[in-house]
Amino acid sequence: MRADAARNLSSVLRTGARLLAEDPSTSMAAIAAAAGVDRTTVHRRFANREALLRAVFQAKLDSAERVLDEARLTEAPVPVALHRYLEGIVPVSREWPVDTRRMMQKDPEASARRETQSARLSTFIQRACDEGYLRADIDAAWARAVLDALVDSIAHRFPAVDPPQAADLVADAFLRGLGAT
Amino acid sequence: MRADAARNLSSVLRTGARLLAEDPSTSMAAIAAAAGVDRTTVHRRFANREALLRAVFQAKLDSAERVLDEARLTEAPVPVALHRYLEGIVPVSREWPVDTRRMMQKDPEASARRETQSARLSTFIQRACDEGYLRADIDAAWARAVLDALVDSIAHRFPAVDPPQAADLVADAFLRGLGAT
DNA sequence: GTTAACTGCAACATGAATGTTGCAGTAAAT
DNA sequence: ATTTACTGCAACATTCATGTTGCAGTTAAC
Numbered sequence: 001m002r003a004d005a006a007r008n009l010s011s012v013l014r015t016g017a018r019l020l021a022e023d024p025s026t027s028m029a030a031i032a033a034a035a036g037v038d039r040t041t042v043h044r045r046f047a048n049r050e051a052l053l054r055a056v057f058q059a060k061l062d063s064a065e066r067v068l069d070e071a072r073l074t075e076a077p078v079p080v081a082l083h084r085y086l087e088g089i090v091p092v093s094r095e096w097p098v099d100t101r102r103m104m105q106k107d108p109e110a111s112a113r114r115e116t117q118s119a120r121l122s123t124f125i126q127r128a129c130d131e132g133y134l135r136a137d138i139d140a141a142w143a144r145a146v147l148d149a150l151v152d153s154i155a156h157r158f159p160a161v162d163p164p165q166a167a168d169l170v171a172d173a174f175l176r177g178l179g180a181t
Numbered sequence: 182m183r184a185d186a187a188r189n190l191s192s193v194l195r196t197g198a199r200l201l202a203e204d205p206s207t208s209m210a211a212i213a214a215a216a217g218v219d220r221t222t223v224h225r226r227f228a229n230r231e232a233l234l235r236a237v238f239q240a241k242l243d244s245a246e247r248v249l250d251e252a253r254l255t256e257a258p259v260p261v262a263l264h265r266y267l268e269g270i271v272p273v274s275r276e277w278p279v280d281t282r283r284m285m286q287k288d289p290e291a292s293a294r295r296e297t298q299s300a301r302l303s304t305f306i307q308r309a310c311d312e313g314y315l316r317a318d319i320d321a322a323w324a325r326a327v328l329d330a331l332v333d334s335i336a337h338r339f340p341a342v343d344p345p346q347a348a349d350l351v352a353d354a355f356l357r358g359l360g361a362t
Numbered sequence: 363g364t365t366a367a368c369t370g371c372a373a374c375a376t377g378a379a380t381g382t383t384g385c386a387g388t389a390a391a392t
Numbered sequence: 393a394t395t396t397a398c399t400g401c402a403a404c405a406t407t408c409a410t411g412t413t414g415c416a417g418t419t420a421a422c
Contacts, residue, residue, distance in 0.1 A: 022283070025205060025206035027378080027380090028381090038399070040382085041398090041399065043382080133361060134359050134360060141339075145334045145338045146354055153330040154323075158322075172358075173323075173358065177359075178319050178323075178356060178358075179315060180314060181316075208409055208410085209410070209411090219371070220370095221369085221372095221412085221413090224412080228411090229411075230410075
């Protein structure tokens, strides 16, 4: 039954993430129904609504952390690390479409982890600036925001674009823009 | 009293938009309190929660429509129209930060208006493609999504940047990208 | 000054979401 | 075969948001 339990739990998390992304006020009952389990079963696993949300956040943060690790943001050449990050983060963003910036406000632990991950990416952007991969007049915070926005856009508004192609599009738009020369 | 009524109503709409953007499940009571009016007063003006949301959407759509009109997207030169659109839409996005794409699902009338406005912008993007302002290999839908993402980003993550500067930053990132040549 | 329109306040009814518990059934582990 | 760990189901209590109504006070208009 351990296997079943783990499967159902992860099913609840994934289903919950999907529904909560569409409508953050989705009821536990709706999530349980969509995941194919009874409402009380969900309550037995997660003490309350917040605990379920925390679990979803944690799952997303775990996935994102793995992507950041594997992208080797501090060691690899900037273009390589950027592409690897993008290719990894797009599926994460799609699988856990919850808006972390908004929904994790009331979860200090998750917020802290998110901050840490955010800082890693900002450091990478700063390195890209320092090494001359970005125009000198570009504000690093703005660059960071643009990258996030492009990732969200390709991940959720173009679900059919596969991760490698998504990485190409985002990196291209980020570095070169869309304008004709 | 007409003046007071109009003032309070608009205050409720603006306050509601702000709170609902942060948390779409914000209660009517919270909105009323933040707007400085009694809960029952809100209920007297808006038959139910949906009616309040509809009013917020309508206010946003009205503002956005004015911006689209004044940008002269079909007549003015592409760079001019783009800049004028950006400078106008940023304050609108800030004043009515509700996510229209998500929250207007259950309001067919608002959805229709939104579609119409969206189509106007897409047509403009297509014109930019046709007139050679965008690279030939760029998908118009992707260009459109990028523009939206940049606008949202500058509007909400950089509230201190004033509209003209915001328009510069977005247009620059959109057309030229952030990368060094 | 009287009327009309509005407001806040209190009280109420209703429904929905949350969270709990007891019970019976089932499938794996021992 | 028995124990263990689950599950679904039904029933329940509680809390909260929603929406309504009556009443008294205030302000603008006539």
